[in-house]
Amino acid sequence: MNNNSKTSILLIYTGGTIGMMRNSETGALENFNFDELIRHVPEIKQFNLNISSKAFNPPIDSSDMKPALWAELAKIIYDNYDQYDGFVVLHGTDTMAFTASALSFMLDGLMKPVILTGSQLPIGVLRTDGKENLLTAIEIAAAKNVDGTPIVPEVCIFFHQQLMRGNRSTKISAESFSAFSSNNYPILAKSGLEIQYNRNYIKPYDPNSKLTPHYAMDSDIIIFSLFPGIQPDIVRSVLVADGLKGIIFRTFGSGNAPQEQWLVDALTEATRMGKIIVNITQCSTGSVKMKLYETGRQLLDAGIISGGDLTVEAALTKLMNLLGRRLTPEQIRIEMRRNMAGEIS
Ligand code: ASP
Helix, strand or coil: CCCCCCCEEEEEEEECHHHEEECCCCCCEEECCHHHHHHCCHHHHHCCCEEEEEEEEEEECHHHCCHHHHHHHHHHHHHCCCCCCEEEEECCCCCHHHHHHHHHHHEECCCCCEEEECCCCCCCCCCCCHHHHHHHHHHHHHCECCCCCECCCCEEEEECCEEEEHHHCEECCCCCCCCEECCCCCCCEEECCCEEECHHHCCCCCCCCCCEECCCCCCCEEEEECCCCCCHHHHHHHHCCCCCCEEEEEEECCCECCCCHHHHHHHHHHHHCCCEEEEEECCCCCCCCCCCCHHHHHHHHCCCEECCCCCHHHHHHHHHHHHHCCCCHHHHHHHHHCCCCCCCC
16 A cells, blocks of 8 residues: 555456466366465565555456456456556456456546556466566556656556557467567567666656546447358348347458448448447458458448457457447447547557
């Protein structure tokens, strides 16, 4: 707690490989508790910081992450916002980019660091990447400018020497220590002998910004990926499904789809029904440009919104968040194209 002038950090442990150990009978990795995790990182005590912690009970494998737990996480941050200078969230790598994206939209007006990290190897393993990730994440969450304002007042992922904007990050490797990438936006910092901040790309601090949480996330949506040979009946049944409010539509290249009338008709019907369809590319870098080819232009005419260079994680959580705010379809279509939290160029 912030009971003196020392910088104070809240560590929030949700689970993930960083806090797991191998079950000697089954060989599978299982969660252990937060105190056990910290026992493996005695270096934490060397920081001249006030560090407190909170933990999910029980800790989860991040494959079990869901909107209700995002809301729990956002609420912990909101409830403790005035008492702490920064937050470090320990999280499994599998869905870390979804959580980071979700938090960036839920924590509207955030002006303090929320740094997510985890590891590929458990913290108790000799060659673990968890120690370095955790210690540097704490250092970044505590970093301040000479005027006392935070250097990184936004939601980020720190992993393997790179600080990335959370809603620009994607998990790219199931085995490399370098597990995350920010393909369409420069990294915000690189840690080596020193931490080099890329200040031109970090969100500027705004003293007048007020944290306004939006906890509700509406998950009546789907990610839908095109492929050559996709079948009309299946596409139609998905697009007009009862209860479906939005579709993250993963198209080819710069936002292209087959020039089939049945597809244009199905998409037009879905948008007429008020469903929000967001076009994002299957490519890992680059942006949707629907006016570039006739195949993309047809989608524009069918009422589809360009998702620009949004990651799939950012597109999905942004749409969940906007639907959760109970805006009209027209308002959502406008907001989807607007830069809300640095997620879109
Ligand atoms: N399955 C684990 C999780 O996401 C993997 C990891 O943490 O790296 O929780």
